[in-house]
Amino acid sequence: MTRVRAEASRIAEVRQAARAWHAAGAIDAPTLTSIEAAYPEERHRLAAAWKVLVFVIVSIAANAAAFPLVRFGGTAENAVSWLVIAAILAAVTEALLRSRRIGENGSAAATSFWAVVYAVMGSAFALLGAPERSSERAATLALLAAAVLFSAACWHWGFAAYGAFAAIAFFFLFARFPGGRLWWILAGVLLIAAAARQIERAALAPPLRRAWAGVLAVAAVALYAAFNRFCLDRRLIESVASPGSAAATAPSAVTLLVSSLATAALPLLFIAWGLHERRTLVLDLGVVLGALSLVTLRYYVHLAPLWVVLLAAGAVVILAALALNRRLRRAPGGEWAGFTARPLFSRRSVAGLQAAAVVAAFAPDAAPGPDRGGFTPGGGRFGGGGATGSF
Amino acid sequence: MNPDVVEAIGRLRQARVLTDEQAAPLARAARGELVSIELELRVLLYTGVLLVTTAVGLFLKENHERIGPAAIATLIAAAAAACLAYAWRRLPPFSWQSTVSPHLAADYVLLLGVLLAAADLAYAETQFRVLGPRWPYHLLVVAVLAVAAAYRFDSRAVLSLGLTSFAAWRGVAVSLSFASSGAASEPAVRWNALACGVVFVGAGILSVRTRRKAHFEPVYVTLGLLLAFGGFLSGVFDSSWRLWAIPLWIAAVLVIALAYRHRRVLDFTIAVVAAYLGALRVLGGMVGRSYFLVAVTSLAVVAFLVLAQRRVKEAR
Numbered sequence: 029m030t031r032v033r034a035e036a037s038r039i040a041e042v043r044q045a046a047r048a049w050h051a052a053g054a055i056d057a058p059t060l061t062s063i064e065a066a067y068p069e070e071r072h073r074l075a076a077a078w079k080v081l082v083f084v085i086v087s088i089a090a091n092a093a094a095f096p097l098v099r100f101g102g103t104a105e106n107a108v109s110w111l112v113i114a115a116i117l118a119a120v121t122e123a124l125l126r127s128r129r130i131g132e133n134g135s136a137a138a139t140s141f142w143a144v145v146y147a148v149m150g151s152a153f154a155l156l157g158a159p160e161r162s163s164e165r166a167a168t169l170a171l172l173a174a175a176v177l178f179s180a181a182c183w184h185w186g187f188a189a190y191g192a193f194a195a196i197a198f199f200f201l202f203a204r205f206p207g208g209r210l211w212w213i214l215a216g217v218l219l220i221a222a223a224a225r226q227i228e229r230a231a232l233a234p235p236l237r238r239a240w241a242g243v244l245a246v247a248a249v250a251l252y253a254a255f256n257r258f259c260l261d262r263r264l265i266e267s268v269a270s271p272g273s274a275a276a277t278a279p280s281a282v283t284l285l286v287s288s289l290a291t292a293a294l295p296l297l298f299i300a301w302g303l304h305e306r307r308t309l310v311l312d313l314g315v316v317l318g319a320l321s322l323v324t325l326r327y328y329v330h331l332a333p334l335w336v337v338l339l340a341a342g343a344v345v346i347l348a349a350l351a352l353n354r355r356l357r358r359a360p361g362g363e364w365a366g367f368t369a370r371p372l373f374s375r376r377s378v379a380g381l382q383a384a385a386v387v388a389a390f391a392p393d394a395a396p397g398p399d400r401g402g403f404t405p406g407g408g409r410f411g412g413g414g415a416t417g418s419f
Numbered sequence: 420m421n422p423d424v425v426e427a428i429g430r431l432r433q434a435r436v437l438t439d440e441q442a443a444p445l446a447r448a449a450r451g452e453l454v455s456i457e458l459e460l461r462v463l464l465y466t467g468v469l470l471v472t473t474a475v476g477l478f479l480k481e482n483h484e485r486i487g488p489a490a491i492a493t494l495i496a497a498a499a500a501a502c503l504a505y506a507w508r509r510l511p512p513f514s515w516q517s518t519v520s521p522h523l524a525a526d527y528v529l530l531l532g533v534l535l536a537a538a539d540l541a542y543a544e545t546q547f548r549v550l551g552p553r554w555p556y557h558l559l560v561v562a563v564l565a566v567a568a569a570y571r572f573d574s575r576a577v578l579s580l581g582l583t584s585f586a587a588w589r590g591v592a593v594s595l596s597f598a599s600s601g602a603a604s605e606p607a608v609r610w611n612a613l614a615c616g617v618v619f620v621g622a623g624i625l626s627v628r629t630r631r632k633a634h635f636e637p638v639y640v641t642l643g644l645l646l647a648f649g650g651f652l653s654g655v656f657d658s659s660w661r662l663w664a665i666p667l668w669i670a671a672v673l674v675i676a677l678a679y680r681h682r683r684v685l686d687f688t689i690a691v692v693a694a695y696l697g698a699l700r701v702l703g704g705m706v707g708r709s710y711f712l713v714a715v716t717s718l719a720v721v722a723f724l725v726l727a728q729r730r731v732k733e734a735r
Contacts, residue, residue: 042427049445055437062436067427074728075684081692082721089717092710133725228451230422306454315459335477342470346524349463353523356456363453369523372448372455 029186033125034233036132037186039067041234048373074133082134083141090117090142110150117143121185140185148173171201182239191239195219195246203268209254212265216251219243227309241309248298248313255290258324291321306366420451457523464527472534479542488546495539502532503568510572515631518573529572533580537561558588575638582642586615591646609650616647637685644674644686648693655697660704667697682731695720 029037046063049055055063074082094113098106117139124136152170156163174197182190202211223244227237253259260279279287295318302311326337356362356369428446431437437445447453475495483491506529511518520526544550544557565581568574589611623639626632651670654663671694678687695716702712 038423041421041423045421045424045427045445045449054445055441059436059441063427063431066431066434066436074725077684077688078724078728081688082724085695085717085721085724089714089721092713092717095710133721133728135721228420228422230426234421234423306451308454308456308459311456312459315463333477333481335474335481338470338474338477342467342474345463345470346467346527349460349467350524352456353460366452367454367456369457369460370455371457372453373445 029184029233029236030125033186036070037234039069040073042067043069045373052371052373054373070128079132079134079137083138086135086138087142090139094142094146107150107154107156110146110153114143114147114150117146125185136185137187140181140187141190144174144177144181144190147177168201168204171197171204175201183236186233186235188235188238188242191236192242192246195243195250199246199250200268203265205269208269209260209265212250212254216247216254219247220251223247245309245313248310248317252294252317252320255287255294256320256324257284257287257291258327260284260287291324295321303365303367421449424449460523461527464524468527468531468534471531472538475535475538479538483542483546488542492539492543492546495535495542499532499535499539502528502535506532506572513571514573517632517634520573526572526574526576529568529574530576530580533565533568533577536564537580537584555588555590558584562588569635570632573632575635578635578638579642582619582638586612586642586646589615591615591649609653612646612650612653616643616645616650619643619646641685641689644689648689652693652696655700660700664697664701668694671697679727679731687727691720691724 043064046055046060046067050057050060094117097113098109121136121140121143124139148170151173152166155166155169175194178190178194178197181187182194199212199215202208202215205211223240226232226240227244229237232240254265259265260283295314298310298314298317300314302308302314322341326334331337332340353369356364356367362368362370425446428437428442428449432439432442444453448455475498479491479495506525509522509525510520510529540557540561544554548554550556562581562585565577565584569578569581590608591612619639620643623636623643626639627636647670648667651663651667654660655667657663671690674690675687675694677683678690698716698720699713702709702716706712
């Protein structure tokens, strides 16, 4: 990431925080203006929704322009065509990021993403075209290329999501080798330890700190998957390995016991860590992994019908949230152990998201038109959010 | 912790841009000494509602023969009534203006109550067939109840549920299936989508003009635009695309101009996407598969978006 872009991203961070302070009523409009004057933005930035839109449209444009080039190169397996397109898109990314007028609008993110994807495809096809023509080797090389290229792209261009993509590719690459599960545990622990230090390192630009946050999340999920009892029983990690390298032997009783204990303990460890360090990312990961552990438990232990389990889980979740909210609200100053239920100065607006979530999960099915049979006795649909059923 | 913001607060305090009283709480939050978990609590409550409604759906499916429809309907009605009573007690009294709920959970309990009532109505209609062949009217009843609850309790989430139920009564599902199902291409459904869209946008404008629940306007207008442009696009992607392309673009230009004037990013985006999809379809219909034209059109749309955003910023 160039020094100019890194500095611009730090300024953007301060300006965003200042707007959040103003929205929360912590500072007045003249103070906001003074802060924005002290931290002037030189690069044009679009709203997040527009960035996503620009990313999608530029992706369509880039692929529409690239497809004739692939066809021009002969067969789709022609590695040179893919690599040439990747090089062109990388050059376009460089040019876009040098421009202060259009560099941060999502277009460079799209061209850089497709540059990496095309380079990965080119690498895979290059190996497929080699004399031994091994699709397994090509898959391994594609994962290696994805891991290395996304890491390099993240470091060089500063797009945070690439850190998570690189970590995902690295873990799948490790799974290709014998002892993949052990590699996942080792790499998971090391990456979590490294990411935890980097996330708050002042020397790193904000996008790179966010990239490390993505790495931490991926590593935590990978570590959990390596220990999870269901993943172990189903040999899910080993199924990614090259044929012949997967361990054929069943796990020992000790391994199964450790797996069961770790499935229960890991989420609690993450929650404890998140509470101790006051890191919402780690806390959220702990809660999500805890939910996965409960699903795993339900898979092996049938205490009650599914609807009873869901009802009990829903009630516990609601009551726990209510109790926590009440505890925080009634604490002196609305704070308890460094946590608060007040929105503080966060710009994480929920009003629009709430309505969108309700539409996504609970919008009812359409009534059939009269020309499609009208009322059909003996059956109907009800519910929402996955509760839809018929009777 | 956000080191850049921590450093900036120190500098701003030295430069007297921020007073000590202003800077202290901001620095605490930036250093991570005080962390908000409001969003986490909301997600937990939403997940709880989702789990409970899913459980009720499964319960109905598995037990309606064993327990009997009357008992089940009564049980769910009682649960819905309890939720609504809780919301009635906890949420502020009715006002035409926006009200601030002092209870984080009350909004979600209200949503749960309305969802349970809707499920109960659907179940009762299926079992007792009160409306007979006119059974889709139960969706209208749900829509009326949800909109009434939304106005009484000032809930945008419940309003969106009411509006989607109204659209469902007219045969339009406000979901991804609208675009993918064959039903969307039926002319009657298309016209219903357009009519619902116009009604919703009209309701949004009315709420602002009369200053009655003006903050509901974004819900009305966004859902209305999605339905209206969905209707136009279903026509454009049909065999009769020539008939629908011009009305689509006229509507898109109108919305783009108004959204630009009023600085409405989401509405602007919806209209641009609709016009872009329409343009791709028309180009495909006129000149066949031309990757070059797709690329050029896409880049033109991006250029338009960037210019529009820049103008908006300059105008500020």
